[in-house]
Amino acid sequence: MNIFKLYKDKIIDIIKSANKKGLIKLPDNLNSINVDLPPKKFNCDLSTNVSMVLSKPNNKPPLEIAELLSNLLKKEDKYIEKLTIEKPGFININLNSEFWNFFAKDILNEKNYGSQKNLNQKKYLIEFVSANPTGPLHVGHSRGAILGDVISNLLKFNNQIVTKEYYVNDYGNQILHFSKSVYFRARELLYNEIFPTDNPDLYPGDYIKQIAKNIIDQNPNLKFDDFDLISENLTSLSVAESLKMVKFNLNNLGIKHDNFASETQIVKNKDVDKVIKKLQKDNFVYKGKIKAPEGEDNSNWIERQQLLFKSTDFGDDKDRPLQKADETWTYFASDVAYHFTKLNRNYDVLINILGADHAGYIKRITSVVEALSGEKNKLICKVSQLVKLIKDGKPFKMSKRKGDYITVEDLIEEVGKDATRFIMLNRSNDAEIDFDFTKVKEKSKDNPLYYVQYCYARISSVFRNTNKNINDKINISKYGFDYSKDEINILKKIAAWPRCIEVSLDKLEPHRIPVYLYELSSDFHSYWNMGKDDITKRFIDKNNLIKDEKLVFLKIVANVIKNGMNILGVETPEKM
């Protein structure tokens, strides 16, 4: 049940019938009518702006309309205890205890309470992480990884079909340098040769040694005498080793992709040629020149003819190159081909999770997807902003080339999977995060994760102490509870849960979920502590029994926390 929707529908019914009777005129658009939780100070359960919206078309002050509507509303709805009209014209609604019983009963055993019902089921392909397979994942990757995973969970919670995909950039110069680095590390191990640290293209990181060692151990016949001879073989072995690391890291974060799509495969299949032909046919590409960006050192810039995609047709600020100087395809070209394969797999919606450094890429890739599919908004891109690492109060930069960066493994070891996920998710993906290592480690007790988990653990303890299992279904034969004001306060928060999911889903912004769970937990902890002064607020009575109304209340809160934490991919321990 979604009480906002419920009352919005009721109100719309009422104004429609009042309109039929000629009592009021309706505006063109009923969408701006809201039913919301009012600010706490008003001491009521719901509020609506309907009279402000109707004010203009009726040419009457909102207060006058509020008067009329509240009379109609009160007649119509048996759950309304009291209606008050406030200053500009808000109608504030207090619901009676019958309503809260109805509410509790309705959601107690509702499957996935909070999920959006009556939503069309669509097929989603979500691409995330897609980090170059040249080494383990670092902290920066983890944010996008977690975001993608949680958006997937959120979609699934709302009955959508989701495929999680990782695009493996196992082709191109970087991969060649990577493979060469493995080659030199192998020679270092085999022949005591010194690794050429002066070559800036190579990857000096220690993990390369491990990759080299694994490859030597598993391929005794491979001869490290001439890179060119073994290049292809070594590259695919190195990428495979690197992907093992990546998968290990993802597993550390609790993430599992359904598919790994290979760029090499796309190149081998000539998918790039095919898609370029299609774009040519539809007149989206041409030979032209690109101007150098201003305000930078462009002394090395040589303007020349190259094959370009007309992304400016779709609002981009430049057309984008598909070919390099040597006429091989750019990264963009193979990505276009990759996205064409996505389209050919018949998904309804494509989602890409990108790092902040790739945000400039969004316009061109959404443009090309629009060009290929003929559909706007077929591809939705979400950006996960930078994670600024701070250690001992000082920021430090990570560098993949130098090899001095913090991996996901380090992170998990120090902070833990759940805390990492919760902290990364606790703020908007559009805002940068200061991730203070020393702070997170030191103050792990102040971590919001534990605050929410503790709430669940407290509820569990009540079940445990009354010889019940928190995971069991509760069957109540008779409702008619008399919930206190403080309990209703929490039920109101519970009632807002579907709204939290609705907005998170609509905007694909899951950070609202941990924020909500924290607030709910706060309300609950607060209530719990009231039991110290007021015995009636305790859950377990002197005879070690719990009343049905308290049991239902606890179960409802526990369900929401559990559902929310499941979406976040975080545990809810029953004991802490």
Place this chain on the structure above:
RNA sequence: GCGCCCUUAGCUCAGUUGGAUAGAGCAACGGUUUUCUAAACCGUGGGUCGGAGGUUCGAAUCCUUCAGGGCGCGCCA
């Protein structure tokens, strides 16, 4: 130069298609435990929502403009 993101309390951040006197945590100060988990709670102080215009019943939220910070702008992916 252009594009995208950010700017809200001392610090880190929420703020639901525009809604009522803008909210949390941390930090500071003062309190709460013979009783269901104190990893908790209660209280106090703290604001020109970066600046300036505009849109309207109503703006932190939308538009314009300016300032500051970040990311990016063919031959890396």
